[in-house]
Amino acid sequence: MSDHFDALVVGGGLLGCATAWMLAREGASVLLAERDQINQHASGQNAGSLHFQLEYRMMEHGIEAAKKAAEAMPLHLEAATLWAQLPTLSGENFEVKQSGGLMVAENSAQAKLLEQKTEIERSWGLDVEMLDQAGVQKIAPYLSSSIVAAAHSPIEGKADTRTAAPALARAAVREGAEVRARCEVTAMERTGGQWRVTLQEGAATRQVTADAVVIAAGVWTTALGEMVGSSLPTIPLALTMTATLRVPKFIGHLIQHAGARLSLKQALDGNVLIGGGWPARLMQTAGGEPNLSARPELLRESLAGNANAALAVVPGLNGIPTLRSWVGTTTVAPDQLPLVGAVSGKPGMFVATGGSAFTLGPSFAQALAALVAGRAPDTDLSSFDPMRFQKVQS
Ligand SMILES: Cc1cc2nc3c(=O)[nH]c(=O)nc-3n(C[C@H](O)[C@H](O)[C@H](O)COP(=O)(O)OP(=O)(O)OC[C@H]3O[C@@H](n4cnc5c(N)ncnc54)[C@H](O)[C@@H]3O)c2cc1C
Structure with a gap:
């Protein structure tokens, strides 16, 4: 087991598994740490709808709110293409059906x-x-x-929530990623130009370092932000x-x-x-x-x-x-738009969450993989800046 990685991914839901796979296939050394079991939480419990139209919750507060929510459409369009390709690209057989x-x-x-x-x-x-x-x-x-x-x-269509994330975790392992279940991230500290991360695996504590950290922790995103003193409201x-x-x-x-x-x-x-x-x-x-x-x-x-x-x-x-x-x-984020991007003031730390993050998981993962690699993502992420709520407050 290595103790230094190009990227550490926190969370083994669909987003974490997709991100680990995308990073590993680009040649990065990756550790995915999942506190419980892979796919145990929202990614394995959701409806599996791949919805690209605006949802009812985005329209129930009027057409202006719908216009705001539509700013995420480029991520939806990207996700529609990526979902269609995922089984083939990952070499895994799981149900993705886009029959309208x-x-x-x-x-x-x-x-x-x-x-x-x-x-x-x-x-x-x-x-x-x-x-x-x-x-x-x-x-x-x-x-x-x-x-x-x-x-x-x-x-539009659906994907099988029981099998999609585990399939991508397997694909990540085939590409060389280390995927650990029952492995909780308990502390993260920036030191010497890298992240020093403490992992708890049962009674054992493991210290690793990583150049980049990806927070793919779903409903626990805010807690992970607090761990490094950043406000990521969800x-x-x-x-x-x-x-x-x-x-x-x-x-x-x-x-x-x-x-x-x-x-x-x-x-x-x-x-x-x-x-x-x-x-x-x-x-x-x-x-x-x-x-x-x-x-x-x-x-x-x-x-x-x-x-x-x-x-x-x-x-x-x-x-x-x-x-x-x-x-x-x-x-969800307070304004219904996702959080996707860099955690400001925390070099090498990136986050994505919010909204229909099963549908959007592949496009979030693609954006995160680009950011970790130092490339500009295909989609303009400025509307999804994870720090936008802090800017409003200050
Ligand atoms: C009932 C329901 C229906 C839904 N229907 C849809 C739908 O039809 N379509 C759609 O697009 N979306 C839907 N969603 C939303 C969707 O499920 C989520 O947005 C998506 O699954 C989030 O994926 P994720 O990988 O970001 O998070 P998760 O799947 O929640 O994974 C996050 C992981 O991070 C781990 N973690 C947290 N803290 C730590 C730590 N300190 N160390 C290590 N690991 C940690 C957790 O254990 C968890 O496994 C639905 C949600 C629910 C609950």
Whole structure:
């Protein structure tokens, strides 16, 4: 085992695994340290939607908020291309299916909102078009006749959350990266032009050094920032998911809603996955802070609300039994845009998180790999500056 690396990646979710793989295939020596198991947290618990249209949560506060959220569109477009290539490039076989997505409207106000947001997205280069009721029924006859319009993007889809990050971790190892589970980063200190990092593996403490550190710690990003005295504000959100039993294929698209919390799609093996942002209850520490290590509480009203939203849009779900429901915790930034870039005042330290970071994981990873290598990323990251909230305060 080496004790010096070109890059240390903190976190073994989709982002950390993708970043470690991209760095290692460029020839960097990489250590990925994951405190729990690879893919144990949000990356293994999420809905697996690859959504490139603006989401309901980005539109529910009006069209100006939607315009702001659309600034992340270049990252979405990059992610759409990268997801399509990932299985081949990594030499791993995991499900990525981009068979199109429909954001549906059930009344004229929602249809108008869809038209407005479609215009914004098209101005950023997203392939998306409005369909009327007949157009919707033509390509998605399984949708309710209550759907009056939909925005269709042919590049949306889904990926298998159970297998994507572990596959990229394996690919990283094949490229020479060291990937350690049950390995917690407990301290980081800049000294002698490099990072000295303390790792806790069970009872054993290991010290390593690295030229660069990548924080890919999801909901724990703020805590990792605090470890080095940097403010990386994120808001934790506990969310609900449900999967039905396997049924013969009848849903061909990723479905989202313009006026309700809903995302649904049918996995390759037949289960219908239903989510879309219904809350669960975050646990609290004795001091009243969110306890990110405790499993959030499933809320009955979220399960019912999510099921009702799904049944209204896809009546064929009626009577299909639920296999399981679960909760997970993810993170958004205060302005809904991701944090991606350098941690200022901490040479060689980079971070990415926030929002739909499963969809965006590959483009975050590509940007981080470029930054670590000292190259300009393909996408202009200025809107995603991780330090932007500090600048507003000062
Ligand atoms: C229910 C739900 C549904 C969602 N649906 C979607 C969706 O459909 N599409 C989408 O794009 N996004 C979705 N998301 C969001 C998405 O899951 C996350 O944005 C994404 O998975 C974050 O990936 P990550 O690798 O950054 O973080 P994570 O997967 O959370 O990984 C971070 C890792 O860092 C590790 N870590 C933390 N601190 C340390 C430390 N000190 N030392 C070592 N390791 C550490 C953690 O143990 C963890 O494994 C959803 C989220 C949830 C909860």
